[in-house]
Amino acid sequence: MDVLKVGGKELLNRLFLGTGKFASDALIPGIIKASGIQVVTVALRRVDFDNPQENMLNYIDKDCILMPNTSGARTAAEAAKIARIARACGCGNWVKIEVIKDNKYLLPDNYETLRATEILANEGFAVFPYMSPDLMVARQLRDAGAAAVMPLGSPIGTNRGLRTKELVRILIDEIDLPIIVDAGIGKPSEAAEAMEMGAAAVLVNTAIAVAGDPVGMAEAFSLAVKAGRQAFLADPGAVKEYAEASSPLTGFLRDEE
Amino acid sequence: MGFSALYQNYQSKDIELFRSLLSASAGSSLEEMASKANELTVRHFGRVIYLYTPLYLSNYCTNQCVYCGFNVKNNLRRRTLTVAEVENEGKLIAETGLRHILVLTGESRQESPVAYIADCVSRLRRYFSSISVEIYPLEASDYETLIKAGADGLTIYQEIYDPVVYDRVHIKGPKKNYQFRLNAPERACLAGMRTVNIGVLLGLGDWRKEVFALGLHARYLQDKYPSTEINVSFPRIRPTLGGFQPEFPVRDRDMVQMILALRLFLPRVGITVSTREKAGFRDNLIRLGVTRMSAGSCTEVGGRLDGGGQDGQFDISDTRSVAEMKEAILKQGYQPVFKDWVAI
Numbered sequence: 001m002d003v004l005k006v007g008g009k010e011l012l013n014r015l016f017l018g019t020g021k022f023a024s025d026a027l028i029p030g031i032i033k034a035s036g037i038q039v040v041t042v043a044l045r046r047v048d049f050d051n052p053q054e055n056m057l058n059y060i061d062k063d064c065i066l067m068p069n070t071s072g073a074r075t076a077a078e079a080a081k082i083a084r085i086a087r088a089c090g091c092g093n094w095v096k097i098e099v100i101k102d103n104k105y106l107l108p109d110n111y112e113t114l115r116a117t118e119i120l121a122n123e124g125f126a127v128f129p130y131m132s133p134d135l136m137v138a139r140q141l142r143d144a145g146a147a148a149v150m151p152l153g154s155p156i157g158t159n160r161g162l163r164t165k166e167l168v169r170i171l172i173d174e175i176d177l178p179i180i181v182d183a184g185i186g187k188p189s190e191a192a193e194a195m196e197m198g199a200a201a202v203l204v205n206t207a208i209a210v211a212g213d214p215v216g217m218a219e220a221f222s223l224a225v226k227a228g229r230q231a232f233l234a235d236p237g238a239v240k241e242y243a244e245a246s247s248p249l250t251g252f253l254r255d256e257e
Numbered sequence: 258m259g260f261s262a263l264y265q266n267y268q269s270k271d272i273e274l275f276r277s278l279l280s281a282s283a284g285s286s287l288e289e290m291a292s293k294a295n296e297l298t299v300r301h302f303g304r305v306i307y308l309y310t311p312l313y314l315s316n317y318c319t320n321q322c323v324y325c326g327f328n329v330k331n332n333l334r335r336r337t338l339t340v341a342e343v344e345n346e347g348k349l350i351a352e353t354g355l356r357h358i359l360v361l362t363g364e365s366r367q368e369s370p371v372a373y374i375a376d377c378v379s380r381l382r383r384y385f386s387s388i389s390v391e392i393y394p395l396e397a398s399d400y401e402t403l404i405k406a407g408a409d410g411l412t413i414y415q416e417i418y419d420p421v422v423y424d425r426v427h428i429k430g431p432k433k434n435y436q437f438r439l440n441a442p443e444r445a446c447l448a449g450m451r452t453v454n455i456g457v458l459l460g461l462g463d464w465r466k467e468v469f470a471l472g473l474h475a476r477y478l479q480d481k482y483p484s485t486e487i488n489v490s491f492p493r494i495r496p497t498l499g500g501f502q503p504e505f506p507v508r509d510r511d512m513v514q515m516i517l518a519l520r521l522f523l524p525r526v527g528i529t530v531s532t533r534e535k536a537g538f539r540d541n542l543i544r545l546g547v548t549r550m551s552a553g554s555c556t557e558v559g560g561r562l563d564g565g566g567q568d569g570q571f572d573i574s575d576t577r578s579v580a581e582m583k584e585a586i587l588k589q590g591y592q593p594v595f596k597d598w599v600a601i
Contacts, residue, residue, distance in 0.1 A: 021303020023590050045386075048596040051354050072598060074451075074484050081601040101484040104525050157301050210299045 002233065004200055006178045007094050007126030007147040009065055013038045014195065015218075015225045016067070016180065018205025019056065020046065021157075022214065028059040030215045031208065035222035040064045041096050041203065043071035044086045057091075067128060069096035076115035083120050095120060096150065096182075097129040106156040110137045114144060121145030130182050133167035138175045149175055150203065152183040153194065157206045159186025162193055172198040188217075188224030195228025260439065260477045264470060271522065275472055278518035279465045287513060294520040294546040301525055305592045307549045308582065309357035309389070310350055313558045314338050314377055316568065318363030320430030322416075324458060324494050324501045326556075326570045327363040329430065331499050333568040336558045337368050343377045344384075346561045351384040353553055353579035356596035358385045359412060361570075364393035364431060371399045375406035382407035387598035389452065393431065394441035400448035409598065411445040413438070414456035414490065418470035422462045442474075446482035451598075453478065454529060456490035459512075460503025467491075468515040472522050479523065488527030488549065491515055495533050495571040509538055513545060520546035532575040536585070539575055543589045552582035 004011040016039040019028060031037065040060050047068075048054045060066065068086035073079035076099060083095040097120070099112040113129045114137060121127045126147040131137060133151035141149050151168050154160035161184060162168065172179045178200030185191050191202045204221055211217035277283060278290065315337035318327040326333070338346070343360075350358060360377060362369040369392070378388050389410030390403055400411065417423045420435050427433050442453045455474055457467045471489055479487045493512070494503045516528060530539055530547045532554040539550065555561055556569035577585065586593040 021299075021305065022592060023304035024587065024592050043597075045597055045599045046594065048354075048356060048386075051356075051595070054354050054595050072451075073601075078601050082599055085599060085601070103486050104479055104483055106525075159300060206300060206303070209303055 002229065004178060006200070007128070011038050011065075011201075012036075013222065013225075014201040014229055015191070015222045016041060016182075016201055016203035017208065017218070018203055019043075019060075019209075020071070021206055021209035023209075025056040025059040027214050028056070029061065031218040032061050032064060034215050035218040037218070037222070038064055039067055039201075041067040041069050041205075042091075044068045044082050044089075044091070045072045047089075047091075049089055065094060066091050067094045067096050068092075069098050069130075070116070071098050071100075073097075073099050073116075074101050074109075074112075075099065076112045076119060079112070079116040080119045080123075083116075083125060084123075087125070093124060094126045094128065094147075097127060108132055108152070110134055113137075114140050117141050117146050118144040128180070133164045133171055135167075135170050135174055138171050142175055142177050146177060148178040148180050148200065150180045150182040153181050153190070154184030156183045158184055159207055160184055161186050161190040165193075165197075168194070168199070169197055188220045191221050192224040192228035192231070195225050196231045198232050201225070260443065260474055261436075263477050264473055272473065272476075275518060275522040276469055278521055279469055279515065281465075283518070284510065284514055287510065287517065290517040290521060291513070291545055294517045295544050297520055297524045298546045298548065302548050303592075304590060305594050306543060306547065306586050307357065307594045307597055308355060308552050308579070308586075309359055309387075309549065310353075310355055310551055310553050310579070311359045311361055311391075311556065312343070312346055312350060312381075313361045313556060313560070313570070314343060314374065315362040315365065315369040316558045316570070317365035317368035318430075320364050320432040321428040322430075322432060323426045323428065323499075324416075324461065324503075326499065326568075328499055335368075336568075337373075338377075338559055338562075340373075340376050340380050342559060342562060344380050346559065347381045347384045349561050350553070354595045355552070355579060356385050357387040357389075357598070359389045359391055359410075359551070361391040362393070366393070371395065371402055375402055378403060378406040378408045382600060386596050386600050389454070394438045395444070397444040397448045400445045400450060404449055407600065409450065410452040410454065411442065411450045412454040412456075412488075412490075413441050413445075414458060414492075415439055415471075415474070416456075416458040417461040418457065418467055418474075419462045426461055442478060443482075446478060446485045450485060452486040452488060452527075453482075454488035454490060454527070456492065456529075458494060459491050459507045460494035460505055462505060464491075464505065464507050464511055464515065468519065472519055475519075475523055475526050479526065486527060487523075488529050489519060489523075490529040490531065492531055492533045495574065512538075513542070516542060516546045532573045533571065534574055536575040536577055540585050540589060543586060543591055550582070550586075552577065553579040
């Protein structure tokens with residue numbers, strides 16, 4: 001069985017769900033059920049533990065692994081505080097680090113993200129840092145004890161697909177941790193593309209949340225992730241620039257061997 | 258380069274495009290603009306509307322602004338809530354589920370000094386995860402004091418960017434200082450405020466010019482202070498004590514055009530619409546680019562405690578409760594969000 005081992009857990013489904021943009025949290029259970037999602041990320045800033053009616057955690061299946069994120073943090077210290085609050089409130093020890101100082105493009109601050117990863121990995125968290133794909137930083141994240149590395153495909157919410165493909169490919173080749181593509185994936189085909197090249201998982205929110213039929217779209221993503229993963233495991237043939245003739249022009253030279 | 262210099266010397270194609278989106282001729286392309294604005298808003302913010310409500314701390318004011326019910330010349334019951342009263346009113350609001358609050362005062366450093374506002378903020382922190390202040394303009398160090406007390410947002414409207422009209426409608430008082438007010442949002446950004454909401458009061462001048470200046474101001478702040486979340490508002494003047502009549506009335510379709518133009522120009526800017534607008538109109542704005550709305554509002558000091566309903570800053574148009582507002586937003590296919598910050 002093809003199992004993703006990450007953060008002390010074993011996962012069969014490699015589509016992670018973000019929850020920030022749904023028209024109603026009540027959509028979330030149907031999506032989880034239809035697509036078999038096992039990991040759900042939730043912005044702690046949105047969770048109201050004091051208000052049972054407005055607490056979105058109630059919509060997340062208890063069997064799912066919760067990955068609270070530090071959305072809103074502008075520094076490592078803020079991210080660390082948010083992570084500790086999440087753990088103290090019973091959200092488990094997984095945390096997705098988001099440190100964003102740029103409200104226009106929502107691009108992560110890799111330096112602060114690295115610092116937050118160091119702090120929280122030392123405190124026993126399974127740390128999933130969201131980052132701009134950069135090999136040197138990814139190595140430092142690995143050395144700091146990250147459970148996985150989560151490079152962006154393109155800026156959050158843009159649905160522009162895998163614009164950082166070459167940089168993500170380098171992370172996949174060089175970093176011996178699960179590489180989870182997070183942000184920017186707009187279509188199932190792009191999720192498949194990430195999986196085909198060896199991403200361990202993809203995280204999707206906007207593309208599912210703003211689809212006309214979020215449940216149907218989540219299912220489509222789940223299938224695409226599975227197809228991409230299976231293709232990766234089946235070791236696709238190398239892509240060639242030119243056609244390869246079945247009767248090559250220099251084939252006669254074989255006689256000499 | 259400060260904002261004033263940018264405003265006078267801008268050179269950019271997208272700023273020219275913004276100007277044309279605000280023009281009279283673009284008024285015939287509202288549907289096309291709406292479709293793009295809707296797409297951009299949903300993509301960047303999701304199908305959600307953030308809710309908040311105002312809490313008035315004090316209506317003492319030393320300014321004489323022609324359009325405002327708290328005008329020093331107006332005869333109304335002046336009152337400053339005690340910190341305990343603020344807490345009681347805060348509790349009532351928190352019971353509705355809201356976790357974002359906007360606290361307001363008039364401009365009186367004597368009746369509502371910074372230290373008092375800071376005390377109110379730190380008390381309200383027990384009940385709210387996000388507290389914005391809408392008060393007289395401060396120095397950066399005073400904003401730092403409020404941030405330490407637990408405030409994370411500043412709302413301050415220039416009201417009118419045209420300096421000549423500004424001077425005319427602000428007859429007397431510290432608010433006459435145009436530049437000090439204009440640069441207040443920037444001082445708040447420098448102090449580390451997490452969100453800053455700027456705005457114009459519609460009706461005092463030509464809305465196309467005013468919203469153009471507002472958009473540029475927001476763009477300037479976004480570019481220079483990327484870690485601060487910038488929001489814009491453009492309330493229409495409502496009936497107030499004193500009976501001021503706006504010289505430049507703004508139609509619903511004008512209001513729609515400005516929301517769309519701002520969204521197309523600044524895809525990530527927050528757009529706030531208050532209860533100054535009518536219920537049905539507000540519901541229709543949800544899909545056009547608005548991201549934040551007030552609900553269950555009251556513009557009277559102590560209005561939720563023991564107010565007589567007479568002495569508000571202005572009359573509210575949309576009088577729906579928080580629960581009714583929640584239903585209305587859900588009906589539009591959007592999620593009402595009560596909490597979107599964590600006090601850290």
